[in-house]
Amino acid sequence: MKSACIWISTSPERQREYPRLEGKEKADVAIIGGGITGLSAALHLAESGVAVTLLEAGDIPSGGSGRSVGLVNAGMWIPPDDILETLGPENGERANEVLGHAPAEVFALIDRHGIDCQDTRTGTLHLAHNGKGAEELARRFEQFSRCGAPVELLEGEACQRRIGTHRIQRALLDRRAGTLNPTAYTRGLARAAHGAGAILHTHSAAQGIQREGDHWRVDTPGGSVEAPHLVIATNAYTEGHWNQVRNVFFRGHFYQVASPPLSDEIAGDILPEGQGAWDTRTVLSSLRRDAEGRLILGSLGCGDTKPASFLRCWADRIQRHYFPQLGRVDWECTWTGQVGFTPDHTLRLFEPAPGILAAAGYNGRGITTGTIVGKGFAHYLTSGDDSLLPLPVCRARPLRARPLWSSVYEGGFTLYHAGQCLRIVA
Incomplete structure (x- = not known):
C-alpha cells in the first residue's frame, strides 16, 4: 500500500x-x-x-x-x-x-x-451505526425539515439498498x-x-x-x-x-485508504447511486466510491504517523463490517490531510x-x-x-492550549481505531 x-x-x-x-x-x-x-x-x-x-x-x-x-x-x-x-x-x-x-x-x-x-449530485448519506446514532439522525431530520431542506430519512430495506450493507438500518439522505x-x-x-x-x-x-x-x-x-x-x-x-x-x-488530521478499481460485478451494490457517506461513530468512518469504482474509506487521525499494517488492519475491519461481500481487498494507497478544528x-x-x-x-x-x-x-x-x-x-479570540487540543484529539482517535482493530469497538 x-x-x-x-x-x-x-x-x-x-x-x-x-x-x-x-x-x-x-x-x-x-x-x-x-x-x-x-x-x-x-x-x-x-x-x-x-x-x-x-x-x-x-x-x-x-x-x-x-x-x-x-x-x-x-x-x-x-x-x-x-x-x-x-x-x-x-x-x-x-x-x-x-x-x-x-x-x-x-x-x-x-x-x-x-x-x-x-x-455527482445525488446527495450524501449520514449513517446510523447504532440505536443512539439513529436517534441523532431523527433529530437532524426534524431540524433540517423544519428549515425546508430536501432531506429524507431512509429506513430498513430502502436504506440498505442505497448503501449496500445490512449493517445500517437508518440513514439521512441530504439531496442538496x-x-x-x-x-x-x-x-x-x-x-x-x-x-x-x-x-x-x-x-x-x-x-x-x-x-x-x-x-x-x-x-x-x-x-x-x-x-x-x-x-x-x-x-x-x-x-x-x-x-x-x-x-x-487547532490542527487535526483525516486519513483515507483506497482500494483498486472494483467492477460493478463485484461491488455494484455498494453506494450504487454515487452518494458519499459517513457514520455516526464517536470517531466517524467515511465511505465512498470514486469515478473508477474504488472503495475509499477514511477516518479522523493522522495516517502518516501510523504503520501501513495498522491502516490496513483498520480498513479491513471497516470493509468487512460494512461490505463483507467484497471478500479480501488489497488496498492500493493511503494519504492524510489536515483539518482546522474549533472547540x-x-x-x-x-x-x-x-x-x-x-x-x-x-x-x-x-x-x-x-x-x-x-x-x-x-x-x-x-x-x-x-x-x-x-x-x-x-x-477573533485566540484559542488557548492549542497543542493540547490537537494532542488530545489525536490520542483519542488512535485509541478508538486501535479498539476497532482489536474488535473491542464495533
Whole structure:
C-alpha cells in the first residue's frame, strides 16, 4: 500500500504550471493560500475587475483542498438548532441559510467554468451505526425539515439498498449535497481564476507581512507583493509565527485508504447511486466510491504517523463490517490531510488587522465553506457588504492550549481505531 493521494493521480483537470514570484509586484488584493478559499476569492475578485495576486507555497493543490473526502455537504458539522444555540439567533439563522445553499454554489461554479471534477449530485448519506446514532439522525431530520431542506430519512430495506450493507438500518439522505474529486475541483478553480485575470504564483511561500503606509507587503523567497488589502486563506496549513490565523483553531488530521478499481460485478451494490457517506461513530468512518469504482474509506487521525499494517488492519475491519461481500481487498494507497478544528465546531471569519481578512476552522466542511467564504470575501472587499458570508467579519479570540487540543484529539482517535482493530469497538 503506497503513500499517495488518489485524487491527484486521477484528476481529469491537469496540473498547470504557475510561475514563482520573482521581484516586486503590486495588486489591489493579495491572497495567501492557493486552496479553495483563496482561489474562490481570487476568481470572484478577478471577475469583478480587481487586480489580485495569489501566493501558494507549493503546487495547486498541495494542502487539504485536494486531499479531502470530496463531500459537497450543506451546512456546518453541527445541525441547525445547535448552530443557533452556539452563534445566537441572528448569526445562526444567517449561517444556516448561507451554508444551506453552499452545494448549489459549488455546482454552479463547476457548470459555469466547465470544471471536470467527476462530480455527482445525488446527495450524501449520514449513517446510523447504532440505536443512539439513529436517534441523532431523527433529530437532524426534524431540524433540517423544519428549515425546508430536501432531506429524507431512509429506513430498513430502502436504506440498505442505497448503501449496500445490512449493517445500517437508518440513514439521512441530504439531496442538496454530492461528491467530487477535490483535486480536480481545486485545479479547475485555479484555471478559472487565471483565465479571469488573477495572477497566481506557486512555490512562493509567504514568509512574513509588513505594514507600509496604507499597504501590506507580503514577502516571499523570490520577491514581494504590495496591496492595500490582504486575504489569508491558509486554514489548517497555516505556518509561521507571524500568521495570526494559527491562533484561532487547532490542527487535526483525516486519513483515507483506497482500494483498486472494483467492477460493478463485484461491488455494484455498494453506494450504487454515487452518494458519499459517513457514520455516526464517536470517531466517524467515511465511505465512498470514486469515478473508477474504488472503495475509499477514511477516518479522523493522522495516517502518516501510523504503520501501513495498522491502516490496513483498520480498513479491513471497516470493509468487512460494512461490505463483507467484497471478500479480501488489497488496498492500493493511503494519504492524510489536515483539518482546522474549533472547540464549538463553527468557523472563524475575522480581521487580524485593518485591511486583512482571514478564515479558519472549517471543521471538515472545506469544499462548500471555502467556496462560499472566498466569494463572500470578494464581495465584501468590492462593496463593503458582508451579507454573502455565513457570519459577519469580526475580531477573533485566540484559542488557548492549542497543542493540547490537537494532542488530545489525536490520542483519542488512535485509541478508538486501535479498539476497532482489536474488535473491542464495533
